[in-house]
Amino acid sequence: MSRVSQPWPPVPVEPAEAHPKAPPAGTELGVHFGECFGCGDEVESGLHLRSRVGEGQTVHSKFTVTAAHQGAPGLAHGGLLACAFDEALGSTVGNLLRRPAVTGKLETDFRRPVPVGSTLYIATRLDGIAGRKIYVSADGHLDAEDGPIAVSARALFVVVGFEHFSNHGDPQALEKLAAAHEKAKRAREQREWEINP
Numbered sequence: 001m002s003r004v005s006q007p008w009p010p011v012p013v014e015p016a017e018a019h020p021k022a023p024p025a026g027t028e029l030g031v032h033f034g035e036c037f038g039c040g041d042e043v044e045s046g047l048h049l050r051s052r053v054g055e056g057q058t059v060h061s062k063f064t065v066t067a068a069h070q071g072a073p074g075l076a077h078g079g080l081l082a083c084a085f086d087e088a089l090g091s092t093v094g095n096l097l098r099r100p101a102v103t104g105k106l107e108t109d110f111r112r113p114v115p116v117g118s119t120l121y122i123a124t125r126l127d128g129i130a131g132r133k134i135y136v137s138a139d140g141h142l143d144a145e146d147g148p149i150a151v152s153a154r155a156l157f158v159v160v161g162f163e164h165f166s167n168h169g170d171p172q173a174l175e176k177l178a179a180a181h182e183k184a185k186r187a188r189e190q191r192e193w194e195i196n197p
């Protein structure tokens with residue numbers, strides 16, 4: 001079986017410019033939702049993926065594989081690894097472009113086994129935009145930022161309106177989340193004012 005992939009992005013794209021209010025390089029990105037399986041603090045067996053903005057429309061994420069993430073004994077489950085990429089890619093789109101978007105397509109290449117106890121360093125880049133379609137890809141390096149690539153992924157995210165989440169998800173939980181974000185934003189602005197009135 002050939003490993004040669006289709007051209008990427010598969011359609012002509014515009015360069016993906018980061019939003020003017022996107023967090024700058026070096027920013028540690030917080031948890032976007034405590035109950036998120038990918039990054040949430042409240043999910044004990046979750047991935048607890050952590051991300052930092054890199055230079056030039058990139059984000060660097062990492063997570064450590066635990067026994068809760070096994071498929072074969074001692075090895076990470078492929079679906080769990082795909083989940084880590086969904087989170088890393090989605091966080092890159094959400095934070096750098098600041099547009100609500102959902103995963104339309106996610107493709108993964110599993111190149112090396114990922115043992116329990118290892119840390120996957122995921123480097124994600126924005127590849128381009130075509131209307132509502134955002135193309136993004138990532139490489140997951142084993143145990144170091146420049147370690148061997150164990151998994152690669154490419155995804156299409158589709159921009160949606162906020163009603164996507166209220167119509168199809170849990171509107172009450174969404175309101176609570178929006179209120180918590182607003183509170184955190186006000187606290188941040190207050191701190192910035194105290195430092196630099």
Ligand SMILES: CCCCCCCC/C=C\CCCCCCCC(=O)SCCNC(=O)CCNC(=O)[C@H](O)C(C)(C)COP(=O)(O)OP(=O)(O)OC[C@H]1O[C@@H](n2cnc3c(N)ncnc32)[C@H](O)[C@@H]1OP(=O)(O)O
Nearest residue numbers: 032086087090091094095098099100102103104105158160
């Ligand atoms: C102000 C914001 C501030 C943000 C601040 C940052 C905070 C942090 C942010 C964020 C962190 C988040 C981290 C989480 C990460 C995890 C993400 C997930 O897991 S998302 C859950 C899984 N995905 C779903 O549940 C989608 C389910 N699918 C759908 O709802 C629809 O199918 C949807 C929306 C994807 C598309 O439906 P349609 O009716 O709106 O649009 P149509 O016309 O079908 O598609 C639009 C275009 O996309 C193409 N398209 C859609 N799906 C495709 C596919 N599978 N393959 C190829 N093309 C596809 C279509 O061909 C069309 O292209 P043409 O415009 O005609 O050129």
